[in-house]
Amino acid sequence: MSADLPDEPDVEAARIETARIEDEMEQSYIDYAMSVIAGRALPDVRDGLKPVHRRILYAMHEAGVSSGSAHRKSSSIVGETMGDYHPHGDSAIYDTLARMAQDFSMRYPLVDGQGNFGSVDGDPPAAMRYTEARMAPIAEELLEDIDADTVDFKANYDDRLEEPDVLPSAFPNLLVNGSSGIAVGMSTNIPPHNLGEVIDATVHLINNPDCTVEDLMDHVKGPDFPTGANIVGRAGIHSAYKTGRGRVRIRAEFETYEEEGRIVINELPFQENKSRLVERIADDVNEGKLEGIRDLRDESDRDGMRVVIELKRDAMVDVVKNQLLESHLERTFGVINLALVDGSPQVLTLRETIHHYLEHRRDVVRRRSEFELDEAEDRAHILKGRLTALNNVDDVIETIQDAEDRDGAKAALREQFDFSESQVDHIVAMQLGSLTSMEAQEIEDEYEEVQARIERLEEILTNESELLGVIEEELLDIMDEYDDDRRTSIIEDTGTVAHEDLIPEEDSVVVMSNEDYIKRMPLSTFSAQNRGGKGIIGTDLKEGDSVSSVFVANSHDYLLCFSNQGQIYTLRGFQIPEMSRTARGKSAVNLLDLDSGEELTAVVNMDDIASDEIDGTRYLTMVTRDGYIKRTSVDEFQNINSTGIRAVRLEDGDQLVDVEVTDGDRTLVVATADGMSIRFDEDDVRAMGRSARGVRGVDLQGKDTVAGVAGVDTERHSWVLTVTENGYGKRSDIEEYRVQSRNGKGLIDIKTNDRNGQVCAMETVGPGDHLVVMSQTGQIMRTPVEGISIVGRNTMGVIVMELESGDQVACLDVIPREMVTDASEADVDLSESPETELE
CATH class of the missing domain: 2.120.10.90 (DNA gyrase/topoisomerase IV, subunit A, C-terminal)
Known part of the structure; x- marks a missing residue:
């Protein structure tokens, strides 16, 4: 009988599409690569943060873990970040949180940690149940005005909450704290810089939009690493700022004492593991690769780093110093200034980096001003209604008394005085104590202040120079609050000088x-x-x-x-x-x-x-x-x-x-x-x-x-x-x-x-x-x-x-x-x- 039945369409077969496997693999890999690039490994040029950093800070903001609050268990912060915004392993989140608290990793730490968060010797942080954290004051500047409609939000991973696409970022965090990461087929390695120098350069670009990279380099002298040390030569800095790529030589800071026969290391290159360095020097001495050293001690304490190298009596200090420089006390930092611009990875010059940040801040200040203007106009509208009511207080009271109920009173007031719905709501809710002359004067003063605020906000929104002036003023305020001295010195490369x-x-x-x-x-x-x-x-x-x-x-x-x-x-x-x-x-x-x-x-x-x-x-x-x-x-x-x-x-x-x-x-x-x-x-x-x-x-x-x-x-x-x-x-x-x-x-x-x-x-x-x-x-x-x-x-x-x-x-x-x-x-x-x- 089945042979006499009409053919039924095969629904499952209709859903199958034919594709070449190499094309499918290529597209799938591209999709995966872009997901890693945009969603994990690369920072955004606007706030200098990767998604995990941004989500940790926003989770702390939503939980009220500010710089003025008590420290919160790190496990609690990690749990809230993982549960609400970042559906990945807790160890990855905690490692990021710990790094943001390390003063030897971050030029300006974004997290104020309490407990063992690791050391320059490579010691790992204590388990998250033993440490506590809260936002550092400078981190709050990244989140300032986030509730004033300054940035776009998107749904979190389960569509239950919203998270910001980017933070308002009141200072150029990408340059200030730098970033590093490995994506698919590309990597980024941006060194940290001195906050004051970066803000000076940003202000210079505001006032001189046609300036060159060389002009900005008059302000940004070079990277400023949290561990200090010295940058040797300026060629690598110039290349990095002009092309987005460069190789910077970093040399340890040390002192030589010829009479005592001693070399003392006080600062190490950025990301150098002190314990491993001491071990490598000791191994070279034992293997005969380094001659003239009789003792090696790590005398570092909470006051600072101090590695003492004692020399033999007949050793030449300069010779030992040169051997140490050649094999241990110098390293190269490869600068790759790669960041996301409108979601796409781009290698940026110094000027382009600051320019994109300024474009972001221009948008943030404009949206904040529009938000505050709407609030101010709403408040002025209410105050204007209250002032009208106070000027006609006898008629208002009589109208309310003649009404049968509250809704009738509101309708009568709207009809008689042309009040809006929001105005009559406030007028009906006014207490008798607010009818005094002192209360009336306070409302008039507030109305004048709100009007002045409206005029100022309208001026900012209609005048580009005023808007840029606000950005400049806020940047200089941050510099006054957080600027410090440069830690990394720039010394001349004397290697090319004739002996x-x-x-x-x-x-x-x-x-x-x-x-x-x-x-x-x-x-x-x-x-x-x-x-x-x-x-x-x-x-x-x-x-x-x-x-x-x-x-x-x-x-x-x-x-x-x-x-x-x-x-x-x-x-x-x-x-x-x-x-x-x-x-x-x-x-x-x-x-x-x-x-x-x-x-x-x-x-x-x-x-x-x-x-x-x-x-x-x-x-x-x-x-x-x-x-x-x-x-x-x-x-x-x-x-x-x-x-x-x-x-x-x-x-x-x-x-x-x-x-x-x-x-x-x-x-x-x-x-x-x-x-x-x-x-x-x-x-x-x-x-x-x-x-x-x-x-x-x-x-x-x-x-x-x-x-x-x-x-x-x-x-x-x-x-x-x-x-x-x-x-x-x-x-x-x-x-x-x-x-x-x-x-x-x-x-x-x-x-x-x-x-x-x-x-x-x-x-x-x-x-x-x-x-x-x-x-x-x-x-x-x-x-x-x-x-x-x-x-x-x-x-x-x-x-x-x-x-x-x-x-x-x-x-x-x-x-x-x-x-x-x-x-x-x-x-x-x-x-x-x-x-x-x-x-």
Whole structure:
């Protein structure tokens, strides 16, 4: 019979689709890969968090586990996160929670942990039932305003709750705390950074939307790891910020004690396991790969890290140090700045990362303002109804009394006064006590405040600059609250320098001519003489050439070289060729990229900036020939290109004359070529950026020009030294120069008659200092400053250097007493100095 029945459709067969297995496998793998990429392994560029981090913080927020609450058992937090938002294993959630509490893993920990959360030795955290946690204060900034409709929400895994797609993130967390993860076919490795530097760069991008990566790198110096240590060289940083990929060398921070034969390690590279490092060093010593080590101890405690390496008596400290650097104390951090942008993975430059964050914050602030505007308008509507009711209180009360019930009263009020439904609800609910004049005044005051708030919110929503101003203000508030000092230092990569360690440290005199010839000579070449001497030949000048600058430096010093055109260059002392007194020197074109007519007018030693004798911020105080003065923080000069950078903006025809290192508390004395001087406090000149021109320091008369500036520490024993072009000079106590207001004409400092000529320099000198004076024809003389008489202002001075006819003093520099080590040079008989009449 079955053969006579009509064919019935095969339902199961109809649901089967034919597909090529390779196509199905390819698509399935792509779907899996994208799920891992977007749902687990990569952070979002907007808040810098992976889903598991975001869900833990949101679960703590919903549970009320804030920075002000009591600590909660970690197992409770893990359970709520797993049950409500993250349906994965509890160990993965707890590992993430523990890492967010580790101050050696996170630059700014997002979780405040209580208990054992692991150590830099690789010790694992205690079980979650033994530890407690709560949000750190800075984590709450990531969740700020999340309840003000600032971000989109989506259903959780079982459609029972909602979770945020992204957090509002009041600061650029991706850069600040970094991230690492391995997805399918790609990985990310973003280093942490200093919060203040990142916010400075973000604010700079707000105010300069067309800025480049190089501009932002003036603010973001490089990664700032929680474990400190040192970044070697800047090439890897530049590559990472410009391309999104780079290799950064991290070197441990250590100290060498040659006399004790000891090396002490204080900081390790990021993610370095201290216990394993000690074991590897010990293994290399036992296997004979490391020689010269007799003992190795880990003396670290709660106060900090300290690994002590004791050397054998005959071991060379430098050799052992280099072996340790080669095999143990350096590692490479491969930067891969990969993050999700609109759900897709992208490798981002520094500028792109900050730009995407700003776009997110712009959307957050706009949505928050719209939310608050709706609330404010609703409140204003209610207050307006209450004010109308108070202004017509007798009629309102009578209308309510004549109504049969509450609904009738509401209907009558709507009809008589044109109230809305929400207004009559509040009016009917008003108590008799609110009818007093004081209550009415409070409602009027609140209504005015709400109206002002509405106007402000509407201004933010309609004016893009106001909205960006709100973002900038909130970022700066966060920086004020959480910013701290940089932990990771950036040191120069000296590996490419020609055997710097083999170059002896030697104090030198550097001479440069107007034709850009430069050389250095040992300071010991020039013995100290009595003042009034002729000196000795210091350089062989080409016909028509003359000396432009002379300065004293150590062969290993880092020098900041300022030119008359307002540019600043960097130079190492040993890069300057060492030559004899009678040599001409080598062309400086291979050392400094000077333009035609550009010459050095001032040199600042980095040791002066880093001196322990100066506390707080250091400034470079610059004066120009036309009387302008400017102070700029030395932090503005961290990244100087080989072609130099702008130090001061000059007006047409003006030139940079002199530069002093100051600390904010100095008294400044500006000298002019015609012998005038003016003294004022350093804080009369506000600190400015590199591109600023400065402010008026002295009111120059006629064709007078500025000759120099002295920054005097009034708490130290020092004098102001003035030297004229004809070789005369004097020392004066600072009390001789009364304090005036900036931009005054000043007082007479020294007479500039035919005998003296014009002033060529002013310096601050102290006991034991020596002076190096050089003439335009190349004569150089060294003399103790205490051989130059101490006299008051408005005097002739005494002869400092005897010059040949037609010759003049070109420049001078001070040899600090620390460099005056030869007793025979320090103890010159000053009684034989030729006298000159003092007036």
